Amino acid sequence: xxxxxxxxxxxxxxxxxxxxxxAASGRTLxxxxxxxxxxxxxxxREFVSSISWxxxxxxxxxxxxxxxxxxxxxxxxxxxxxxNLKPEDTAVFYCAADIFGSGRALVSSxxxxxxGTQVTxxx
Numbered sequence: 001x002x003x004x005x006x007x008x009x010x011x012x013x014x015x016x017x018x019x020x021x022x023a024a025s026g027r028t029l030x031x032x033x034x035x036x037x038x039x040x041x042x043x044x045r046e047f048v049s050s051i052s053w054x055x056x057x058x059x060x061x062x063x064x065x066x067x068x069x070x071x072x073x074x075x076x077x078x079x080x081x082x083x084n085l086k087p088e089d090t091a092v093f094y095c096a097a098d099i100f101g102s103g104r105a106l107v108s109s110x111x112x113x114x115x116g117t118q119v120t121x122x123x
Contacts, residue, residue: 002027002097002112009093009117012085016121020080022095022114029071033101034078035110036069038091038119045107048093049080052103060105063089085121092116 008020022034035050049069050058057069068081078095096110 002029002032002099004095004097004112004114006093006095006114006117009119011120011122013122014085014087016085017081017083018085018119020082020093020095020117020119022078022080024076024078024097027097027099028073029076029078029097030073032097032099033103033110034069034071035096035098035103035105036080036093037096037107038089038093039116040091043091045094047105047107050103050105051078053100056103058103058105082119085119087121087123090119090121092118 003025005023033052036048037045038048039045051069066084070079094116095114097112098110
């Protein structure tokens with residue numbers, strides 16, 4: 001079992017930055033693919049970024065060049081640095097883990113999920 005807790009969401013103006021954290025317990029995240037997904041009201045959950053257990057990173061086209069995913073094994077935490085935020089980034093952001101996963105962009109690939117953190121970007 002992997003327990004995930006997200007933090008770092010909040011309200012920010014367009015062009016601003018936030019750093020989301022996904023802290024894990026129950027398993028070392030270095031053995032997991034970890035992904036960030038987001039879900040806006042009335043929309044399906046969509047892939048944002050992932051890091052495979054071999055540290056290969058992936059990004060959705062909509063965030064490429066603005067978001068950076070990273071892992072701190074000592075803290076058993078994965079981060080999502082979000083720069084140049086846009087109003088269309090407003091959503092609940094979820095982290096998810098897949099033991100020894102390849103970092104696929106599919107919701108169904110991830111067994112363990114956090115509770116989500118709200119990100120709101122004002123115009």
